[in-house]
Each structure stands twice: as C-alpha cells, then as structure tokens.
Amino acid sequence: MPSALASLPERILLGPGPSNVHPRVMRALSAPVVGHLDPAFISVMEELKGLLRKVFCTKNEFAVPLSGTGSAGMEAALANVIEPADSVIVCINGVFGTRMKEIAERCGANVVTVEAPWGSSIDAGDVERALKATPGVKLVAFVHAETSTGVLQPVDDICRLAHEHGALILADAVTSLGGAPVLTDDWGLDIVYSGTQKCLSCPPGLAPVTFNERALDVIRRRKTKVQSWYLDATMLMRYWGEERVYHHTAPISMNYALCEALRLVLEEGLEARWKRHVRNHRALVAGIEAMGLSMAVNDAVRAPMLNAVVVPDGIDEKRVRRSMLDGMNVEIGAGLGPLAGKIWRIGLMGYSSKPENVLTCLSALNAALREQGKRCPNGLNAAIDAFQMD
Numbered sequence: 001m002p003s004a005l006a007s008l009p010e011r012i013l014l015g016p017g018p019s020n021v022h023p024r025v026m027r028a029l030s031a032p033v034v035g036h037l038d039p040a041f042i043s044v045m046e047e048l049k050g051l052l053r054k055v056f057c058t059k060n061e062f063a064v065p066l067s068g069t070g071s072a073g074m075e076a077a078l079a080n081v082i083e084p085a086d087s088v089i090v091c092i093n094g095v096f097g098t099r100m101k102e103i104a105e106r107c108g109a110n111v112v113t114v115e116a117p118w119g120s121s122i123d124a125g126d127v128e129r130a131l132k133a134t135p136g137v138k139l140v141a142f143v144h145a146e147t148s149t150g151v152l153q154p155v156d157d158i159c160r161l162a163h164e165h166g167a168l169i170l171a172d173a174v175t176s177l178g179g180a181p182v183l184t185d186d187w188g189l190d191i192v193y194s195g196t197q198k199c200l201s202c203p204p205g206l207a208p209v210t211f212n213e214r215a216l217d218v219i220r221r222r223k224t225k226v227q228s229w230y231l232d233a234t235m236l237m238r239y240w241g242e243e244r245v246y247h248h249t250a251p252i253s254m255n256y257a258l259c260e261a262l263r264l265v266l267e268e269g270l271e272a273r274w275k276r277h278v279r280n281h282r283a284l285v286a287g288i289e290a291m292g293l294s295m296a297v298n299d300a301v302r303a304p305m306l307n308a309v310v311v312p313d314g315i316d317e318k319r320v321r322r323s324m325l326d327g328m329n330v331e332i333g334a335g336l337g338p339l340a341g342k343i344w345r346i347g348l349m350g351y352s353s354k355p356e357n358v359l360t361c362l363s364a365l366n367a368a369l370r371e372q373g374k375r376c377p378n379g380l381n382a383a384i385d386a387f388q389m390d
C-alpha cells in the first residue's frame, strides 16, 4: 500500500505556523545522528546556547532549547517559578493568554487576569490596577505576539510596572522571536520562551527559553519541587551546563535544525530580518485594503508576522481556505474562539515572509473569492507599489 508520506504536497505555508522551512535547515536534519553526550553533540549544544543568546538579545547564561513545542516552553516558564498559592497576573487577549492561565492554575497559582477584547492589546493601566489590588504578585505573564488575533503587545510599560511591584515578567515570544524585536535584556524580561516553527522557520519540536538570574534565583529558592519533572529547569541546567548529567535524550536532529535556523537568522541580521517582516506585512495590508477587504487589528498594534483579515459578509470562509489550498497550494489559517468564522489569519513568518508569497497569497485569495461571486478589485498593484515605495 502506498504510504501517505509519498503524496505530501509542497505547500506555501502562510498560516499561523508552521512556516516553510529553509532548505539549509532541512539538510541539517539529515546530518548523522550522534549520541546525546557525544563531544560532537556537546559542541552543537554550546553553539546553540550562544546563538540563542544572540537571537533573544540577552547575556543570560540560561538560554536553551527545550524538547517540546511552544506549549512546553509555556509550561516550563510558568511551572518553574510558580509554587502553590502564589499570586500571578496573566494578561489575556486571545487563545494563548487563556492557555497560560490554565497552566498557571494547574501549578496551583492564584491567578488574576487582566483582559482585553480579542484583537486589542492589553492596557498597561489595567495591569497597574491589578498589581495594586493584588498583594505580593510573583509573576506577570503576557503574550508578545498573540497568534490568535495578530496583536503585537507593547511591552515597555508592562515590564516596568511588574518590576516596580517586585514581580517577575514573563513573555511568550513563540510567534515574535526572529520576526520582530524581542529585546530580552533591554526590556528587562525575566523569562522568555518561543517555538521553532514560526519566524525561526524550523520544523515544530523545540521551545527555546531563557531565564535571567532573577528568575533563576526564584527557582533556586523554591520550597516545593517543580511540578513537572521533564521541564524542571534545575535538572535541565545540569545537562545543558558543565556537568552534562543525563536527564532525557535530546532530540538530536531537531537541535541540528534549530542550530542551522538560528545561524540563518544571524546571517541575515536581526534588524534586517525585522525590517523584512514589516515590509512584507505592509505590502500585504496594502493589497488586502486595495481589494476592499479590511484588517481586523488596529494599525498601531499589528503583528507584522500574523495578519488578521476580516471575512467579508456572505463569504464561506472555510471554502475560501480550501480553495486556496487545493487551487494554489497556499495555506492560510482560520480564526479561533470568538473570531472563528470572522477572520482569516495570514502568516508571513520567517522563510515564508517574502514578496512572491505576498503576491501569490493576494492572487489566491482573489481567485477564491471570485469563486463565491465576490469580484474584488485587484490588490496586486497596491502591494507592488508598497514594495517599490519602501
């Protein structure tokens, strides 16, 4: 019987992740597998830590890829610092803030939420009110780029407020890392985690995380054991640090892939990469608006790598996505939760963020809408103008 693997298509991945993987990263996956304590692999681990520090813009000693997807990063970030009955503020303006709350509660935290409507950013004034109303908050957690809505959260005020109240600040940078500035040290972020399959353009499977000394101190002073054995940072440090004590078998090939993906990020240069994401985002928005469609998120807080487009009235949004996939090989994402059926999520992440994909996406969307009788003006020229004006 032919395997399902034999008929996997080459898609243009413009959804909320995974993004397309760079060919050099695919080649790295096929490098020889060695043991997880082999000196050759230890050299890869050391290289990875150095690369991660650069991409996270930090001098933190602890910057490692955890074995697991972005959700493992989220769980590790929360579980390592939270002890039962700790007060934690979780900012919620989409799916991933909601997930953080769920994990923090499972860790036994007393969770106070600061909420904003899906599609809006969190108001720092609300965070301040929650900090004032809740004595002894240990941690404030927020999502930097909320993939379910396409909002990029302004960070300065939230970070400052958390520290003024003696709390740690934790950022989910799953979607932002490698596509927009994540200035761990300059912003004073204590804990940051990410995933490999978004703007790093590596297959899903690892979760880069970094903890600063302040966060590590909190972990060292815990009275109770970290509730997750697998994600216990103190144990992971012994494998990733000088001791090289076996904890679990590292996913060797994925670590090669991430190493190559991070090298690609730094070869391009962080600033150049952030600019590329903004440039392609602006051209896509110009095209979408020229088609008479509208963006769901206010210009001031749009994430450049995740574009939320409002589904026009009378359109079967699922049929549009299916038609783009079947007809043009283009994957875009659906809305989630309260935004299900109301938006499409167009990702321009990492290797997928390129002008030809912007133009292909606009064409494919146009074609799919025409199938349902919606004849839009052509968005291509507006996108081309945006590229040329840049």
Ligand SMILES: Cc1ncc(COP(=O)(O)O)c(C=O)c1O
Binding pocket: 016, 017, 069, 070, 071, 072, 074, 096, 143, 145, 146, 147, 148, 172, 173, 174, 175, 195, 204
């Ligand atoms: C902002 C954000 N946080 C966390 C996650 C969870 O990551 P994963 O699905 O890789 O476990 C995602 C995944 O889309 C995400 O977009």
